[in-house]
Amino acid sequence: MLRICSLIVLIASPAFAQSVVGVARVIDGDTLEVAGERVRLFGIDAPEAGQACRDAAGRRWDCGAHATARLEALSGGAVRCEGRERDRYGRLVARCAAGGQDLGAAMVAEGAAFAYARYSADYLPAEAAARAARRGVWAGAAERPEDRRRAAAPAPGGCVIKGNISDKGRLYHLPGSAAYDRTRIAPGKGERWFCTETEAQAAGWRRAGG
Structure with missing residues (x-):
């Protein structure tokens, strides 16, 4: 039986699995296009385009643009994505790796994205480490992207x-x-x-x- 369980995950079935491999085109800090497939990185939520964060001195900086730039840098070369579900926009929700590195884990560890705890606890340890080290979005005041989307x-x-x-x-x-x-x-x-x-x-x- 198909069960609608969230805004992000609409289809989840052991029978559904899809792998895509190719050079990635970065859409934003948590979305790629690989081999013609739009892919939403599993388990992370990156700052939105134009979103401003605060550094340790309280100065505003464009953390949305930073997230996009970091994903572009990390996803150079061939990217392999393993997906098992699609979101309500039809995007493949997947774990992606480049050069043997999990892109979602790397983004969260750098403080370039947040762990999306609503859907997975996998990256919470990496987020805790980034927060303790005050890396990226954790350097100062940080607004969760989902709060910004809700406010908008x-x-x-x-x-x-x-x-x-x-x-x-x-x-x-x-x-x-x-x-x-x-x-x-x-x-x-x-x-x-x-x-x-x-x-x-x-x-x-x-x-x-x-």
């Missing part, structure tokens, strides 16, 4: 006031305000959208800059 979704029900939690407390940002566009909402951290200022204030948020 359209405001629910037209409620466009952003309730953000920072070191300054619970602040809400109105459209057009100075920090509105760069403020991301991560519901998993308790952040949320509001429809009115009254609603935000009643929930304990205060207006940013006020």
Whole structure:
């Protein structure tokens, strides 16, 4: 029986297996095209294109572009991918290796990508080591790509006031305000959208800059 079990993994069956080998074209920090097949690296989640991280001094840097560049460097030459499932976009979800090196493991170990714990614990030790050494995304404040994707979704029900939690407390940002566009909402951290200022204030948020 086919069971839909997640957003990423839609098809998983012992009868399904596919190997692809060839020179890789890197799409982004966790996606390749090999032998005409679009491949999503298993067990990792790389920063999104244009995503900014913070270094140890609090400076912004383009960790999305860095992830793409590192995957390009690591995947030079022939790449072999072993997949057993497809995601909802039809991509082959696979472990890929180049020069005998697991690309997913290498990306996480460098701090160029996160372990995607929702789908696998395989790379969590590598992530823990990278975090302890403050490599890559772990040099400063790091936002999980899935939180960024969730924050980039359209405001629910037209409620466009952003309730953000920072070191300054619970602040809400109105459209057009100075920090509105760069403020991301991560519901998993308790952040949320509001429809009115009254609603935000009643929930304990205060207006940013006020």
